Amino acid sequence: MGELRKNIAIVFGGFSGERVISEKSALLVQKYLADTEYNTFLVDIDVNDWQALVDGTKIAINRDDFSFEVDGSKVVFDGVFNAIHGTPGEDGKLQGYFDLIGMPYNNCGVLASSLSFDKAACNRYLKASGVNVADSYLARLGTTPDAASIIDRVGLPCFVKPNDGGSSIGVTKVKRIEDLEPAIKLAQEEEVDALIESFLDGVEVSCGCISVDGKARAIGVTEIVPEGEFFDFNAKYESEKTEEITPARISREVYDQIMEQTELIYAWLHCKGMIRIDYMICKDGVYLIEVNTTPGLSEESIIPKQALHAGYSLTEFFQLSTAAMFG
DSSP states (O other): OOOOOEEEEEEEEOSSTTHHHHHHHHHHHHHHHTTSSEEEEEEEEOSSOEEEEETTEEEEOBTTTTEEEETTEEEEOSEEEEOOOSTTTSSSHHHHHHHHHTOOBSSOOHHHHHHHHSHHHHHHHHHTTTOEEOOEEEEOTTOOOOHHHHHHHHOSSEEEEESSOOTTTTOEEEOSGGGHHHHHHHHGGGSSOEEEEEOOOSEEEEEEEEEETTEEEEEEEEEEEOSSSSOOHHHHHTOSSOEEESSOSSOHHHHHHHHHHHHHHHHHTTOOSOEEEEEEEETTEEEEEEEESSOOOSTTOHHHHHHHHTTOOHHHHHHHHHHHTTO
16 A cells, blocks of 8 residues: 655745735646655645635634644645745745644754844854955834934945845835935835845846755856846836846856855855855855745746756756655
């Protein structure tokens, strides 16, 4: 008698503006895990409702043990594939809940998730290990920062972004001092601090990394050539003119340096599952932009393209990520 197929919850949604991207990621994962050794169920995590989606019906999740009932039978999950970008799936909150109830999941734990989600804290941590980061200023929520002091530190142009968040939502490139305060307010619209960083002039790249047999393995470096001035939300998910070139058109020496540094950061942060790290290649070196512990997995996203480049089919890639949680 064959082994019973494991029940996997593919969680998506979340509490931020990244919900729409999260759903696309979840649907792609489910598509490529179909007809494998896993039974997959989509689970929508919203502020008030946690619901399993079964044959077009929404069924409430029992948060005591993350199960649900259908037709009088209880469905218990063996593990969770986390496809939530933003809070609570990327900042460690959901991971803490799963740890408490003993539920395996496929991605980074509480420490790596919460630290990388706080961009300023992550930059300070990695800078101590020799990673290059941009000069920055953290504008705390509820304070009135002095624009002149900030510009003295980071210069113009500069980037203003939510300190916690992703998909380049709320990011502004500021070229004039009078535009700084509105940009800070925009970044703080989701009730988070605003991070102001000096402008890095160079080639933007992104490197994915997964765990294979318990070791970090970088899977490729992608060059990003946005339609506009930077890789914003529209360029990531809606523009057909943004180019994402894998492998990146950079020297082999720099390519290998980025692959190696990504694997080192993976280890330093105690990452699990798949991550993506964004960099800027400047004249004086490679600079960290940010670490993404729950990277986008939609058809437009970088990680699936890098997986194909690394020689995986997407079914193999998502099977590998799912199986790792039980290993």
